[in-house]
Amino acid sequence: MIEIGKYNDLRIVAKNSDGLSLSDGDREILLPYADVPKGIEIGDNINVFVFVNKDGNTIATTKEAFAEVESFAFLRVVDATDDGAYLDLGIGKDVYVPSREQKRMMEIGESYAVYLYLDESNGRMLASSRLDKFIEEEDFEFDEGDEVALMISERTDLGYNAIINNKYIGLLYHNELFANLQPGDYRKGWVKKVRVEGKIDLTLQPTGFGHILETRDVILKELKESGGKIALGDKSTPDEIYDRFQISKSAFKKAIGGLYKYRLITISDYEIKILVDEFAD
Template identity: 25%
Template sequence: MTTMQMGTIQLMTVLRKSDQGYILQKGKTEAFLSEQETTRKLLNGDKVDVFVYMDKQDQIVATMNLPQMVMGTYGWASVVKVVPNLGVFVHIGSSIEVLVSVDDLPIVEAVWPDVGDKLYVTLGQDKKGRLLAIPASEEQLRDEWEIADSVKLNDRVSGYVYLTSKEGSAMLTERGNRAFIHHTEREREPRLGEYVNGRVIDVKEDGTLNVSLLPFKHERIADDAEAILTYLKQRGGVMVFHDKSSPESIQETFHMSKSAFKRAMGRLMKQRQIIQEDGYTKLIDK
C-alpha cells in the first residue's frame, strides 16, 4: 500500500531500465515510466520530476510530461471526448485524458460540454484511486475574479461558461471578470464550458457583470425581417402568416415571438417591401 499521493508531481529515482521503459522509486513506492512518457534518456540513479497516477489496471505509472494542474490546484482543460451516461474526458496538458464524471456535470445532457469546450478543473480521485477532473464551484472560482473597474455598458466580452442553470449562466471573461447571463438574455442555454460572446448590460457594485448574448434590438429586428423575407421568397412571395397569426404558429415556423414578428413585419411594411391584404402577406413587386 503506497502512501504516495496520486495526481501529484514527485521527485523519483530511476531504479532500473525495463524492456519498455523505466522503474522509478521513491521510498517504498515504485512506478512505471514508459519510454513514450520520457523527455530524455535516463540512467540508473537519475532523479526526475514526474506526474504519478493510477492507470486502468490499478498500477502506479508516471509521466515526465507534466500537466497544467495537480491535486489542489486548478487550470483550464479542453474537452476531448464525450461519453453519454459516463461523462466527458479532458486534456490536462499531459499525455493522459481524465474523466469528468456524470456526477459533476449538469443533469441535462444537452448542456454538457462538447469537444473543444473548456472546463476550469482540479484533480481528484475515485474510490479506486484513479484520477478524476472536478470542475470548480462558484465559491472556488471567487479567487480568480477580477474587479470589472474599467468595463463599460455595451462593451463586448468573451469567455467560458462555468455554471449553467434554469435561472441563467455564469461565465469567466477573458479579462477575468465574473459575468451572469440571465435566461431572458440568451436564445438558448449555453453548454458548460462553451466559449460565448456577449455585451455588458450592467456593471454591478461588487465588480461583477451582467451580460446579454442577444444582439441589440435593432439588430434583432433586422435579422427577423430577413428571415421573413427569405420565407416569403421561398414561397413565391406569398404567405398565410400576418399580424393576427397565433403566437404558437409563428414560434414554430420562424422561431421568434409574436411581438418580435410584428416588429419585423412593421419594418418591412414601412420599407414598402411587403403588404398585408385578404389574410395574406405578400411581397411588393418593385
C-alpha cells in the first residue's frame, strides 16, 4: 500500500506526457518529469516521498523531505494567516498547521517543534505544535541508563524538553548541561531517571564507572597522538573540555584524577602531560 507522507519504494511502470507512472502493484501515482533522476528506466524501482498536492492529486517526489508523518520535526514557518501557518518541508509542498493546533501563534521565519500527521478526511499532511497530544506517557521501551535519540524541542525554566526516540518526552536540566543547546538540535542522550509519575530525566552523558574507565582510555590515546600533552587541565572551562572530548568537566576531572592516581599523567591548571617513562618502549 502506498503511504502518503512517507517514503515508498515503487516500480516505474510507464511514461506519459506529465512524468513517470509509479506503482506498488495495486495503485499508480505520478512522478513529474522535473523530479525524475537521470538514467532511470521503466522497470526500475525508485524511492520517493508521496504527498497530496493542492489539487487533491497524490504525487511522488525525489526531493528530500525534512520529516515524515508520524514523526516529530523542527520546521520553519514560511507563511502565516489568521487561520494557520505553513511550514517548509523541503519538497515544494508546505505543511499546514491550523491555528487550533498551534501551542502559541506561529510567526514567519521562526522554527517550531511539531508533530506531522494525516488529515483523515482528505489524506493531506498536517502538523501540530501541541506535542503533548502525540506523546506516549507509559510502556517506556527503555530502562534507566539506556542510550536514546533526542530532538531538543523547547527551552523551559528548568531546562530543555527533548523528544525521546520519536515517541516520548523528557527533560535535560540547566544545571547539568555543559554544552550549548538549541531547539531543533539532535543529540545522543541517556535516560537518567524515570520518575514514579512517568516523568523522564535525561542526561547528555552516559553514567557509571564504566564510562569513566572508557574516558581514561580515550584521553590516554589522545595524549599519545598529541605529542604527550594536551592544553586542558583543572581550570579549563567546561566548553573547552566538551569541544575536545564531548564530555562534562566533572567526567573529565574524574578520568584524569584516575590517571594521575596511577602515575600515568601529571596535571596542572591548564595542561595534562603523559609520564613518558611509563610508555617508553
